């Protein structure tokens with residue numbers, strides 16, 4: 070089963086997000102992550118859903134999403150060239166001995182320390198899902214106190230091969 | 233404030249007139265009392281007070297199925313709204329165009345657990361094609377227009393419009409939009425010519441074609457186009473439960489219904505065919521049984537307006553997304569007449585060896601009743617059926633000649649559907665007899681609508697196939713649970729004929745086969761009120777043929793006695809007489 074990143078444009082109005090989420094639960098489709106926000110057009114919200122499924126399940130998901138009246142566009146980015154990012158906040162246990170090492174790891178991942186206390190360090194990282202997961206793995210041995218992840222957001226690339 | 237401003241309630245009534253609505257099926261209450269006030273002097277539209285909101289929705293469905301127009305329901309908030317849920321789910325599964333207007337508490341109370349508040353938008357989200365909460369009166373007219381547009385176009389379906397009390401009381405100028413544009417809704421599909429050409433190639437190369445026809449043909453009013461295709465190809469036609477009537481059931485190319493309780497020969501033909509053209513049907517599990525072994529030797533073509541119906545259950549060779557009528561109009565001129573003489577001969581042999589059959593006796597067989605209703609009405613009546621054995625026997629033995637005559641709950645299988653649906657159908661169609669076939673279980677689920685039918689002098693023939701059991705469940709317990717009958721006996725049934733009389737309808741009762749035709753004839757002469765006919769039928773009778781759920785054609789159970797055995801038994805009993 071492959072992971073698919075599906076980008077959905079939906080009327081930015083009351084209940085529209087519920088229709089999308091409700092469709093996934095009513096039909097037993099899985100959601101790995103979901104992120105929602107307004108788009109360039111403030112009457113349209115962009116929802117990015119990462120879902121796992123066999124090809125025919127994903128095909129059904131896309132068709133069912135297209136059937137929703139409030140949905141204006143559905144793109145399975147998996148078959149396109151696209152850029153994706155996820156933002157994560159990690160609160161790691163830290164003390165005098167470990168703090169420096171944690172901050173070095175954070176630097177290697179080009180992430181930022183945004184809060185610090187005698188017993189913890191909070192790091193903000195963005196990047197692909199893999200990068201974020203790798204960072205979290207590296208921090209695990211220190212003791213992770215809390216994590217908040219936004220889930221993936223993604224856009225189609227404008228030019229093939231652009232950075 | 234200009235004088236030509238109208239309240240939301242008045243706008244609703246005016247908009248319904250703009251939509252050429254003839255009937256509102258409804259039930260008032262606190263949240264819609266203003267709306268009902270606006271209906272006080274309403275012209276053009278008749279409000280039909282049902283006796284339960286579920287009855288109102290099924291009536292709207294029956295009206296919509298019989299006429300092709302949008303059925304309209306108005307109910308109050310809270311319990312009024314929740315009582316519509318089964319009907320809405322039913323309309324969703326069977327693609328029936330209805331618009332249900334629900335009252336709602338005032339906007340400032342929404343979310344406060346106010347008196348008679350229910351989140352009907354949340355509740356019906358997954359059982360509507362779309363739903364709307366009207367947040368201010370300025371968007372009301374547009375919303376009503378959109379609701380009718382969505383309900384009636386593309387793959388039709390139910391739409392709910394939730395109307396808070398304060399919105400319906402506030403005022404604005406009324407302009408009914410002429411046209412409506414929604415950037416996320418583009419329901420008109422014209423089949424892709426490239427796909428149509430691929431289908432033509434497969435059809436032209438076939439020797440043993442079958443047309444597998446569903447309710448989509450009825451919804452797109454494509455019966456004539458279907459007949460043209462079948463006649464040009466000389467291809468036999470198998471119909472789903474919802475497709476019955478799409479092709480004339482008495483035509484020689486008709487094989488009747490297919491699927492779990494379909495005819496032996498239609499299932500055999502589908503099993504053996506080399507080309508299966510699915511037209512407005514959706515490879516439902518009641519048709520396919522095990523999808524992996526369904527019609528194993530055929531190339532499959534699937535014509536449907538709903539892209540999500542394609543390849544959902546069975547992979548097909550050529551999908552054509554489009555309105556059935558448009559696609560058939562383009563496909564038929566391109567196909568060649570096929571030489572199907574041998575194929576049709578083979579099917580005729582199967583029809584002779586494995587017909588639908590039963591043995592009539594002094595006891596009334598349900599099959600006999602349906603057959604006689606068919607003969608007396610020449611297949612031209614509108615017949616609603618309920619769910620259970622009565623539904624299957626109606627589907628098998630009433631050979632529907634016309635589309636929009638077979639009205640039944642296919643997808644959801646809603647007991648209690650038949651009778652209120654017949655009420656709606658009787659309002660929609662006045663020039664043909666309307667029969668409502670029921671089980672003794674199902675009739676008790678919406679029997680209150682007798683008041684509605686009597687009050688409006690609807691001459692519906694309400695036939696109860698009274699076997700004293702929840703017959704279809706009993707049949708499954710008989711066949712698959714070692715005859716351990718568990719809570720399926722309806723031994724304490726009321727006297728339905730007396731109930732009828734108490735409501736002001738005519739009532740008949742009999743348990744003798746010889747009475748069936750005379751009673752039906754008497755009933756057909758009664759034109760000023762409904763007639764309830766309680767036919768006490770054979771108690772433990774099973775519907776055959778039957779392919780067990782999820783099974784294959786090889787597992788089909790035909791009627792236990794052969795044609796010859798039945799003939800011999802008949803000859804014997806006549807000799808004894």
Ligand SMILES: Cc1ncc(C[n+]2csc(CCOP(=O)(O)OP(=O)(O)O)c2C)c(N)n1
Nearest residue numbers: 620621622647671672673674701702703704
């Ligand atoms: C609302 C509802 N409840 C339960 C069922 C399950 N069910 C399907 S058929 C059936 C028996 C129906 O009995 P009856 O109305 O007497 O019809 P018969 O099968 O005897 O013709 C039942 C209980 C259903 N389809 N709908």
Ligand SMILES: [Mg+2]
Nearest residue numbers: 671672701703
């Ligand atoms: Mg019964």
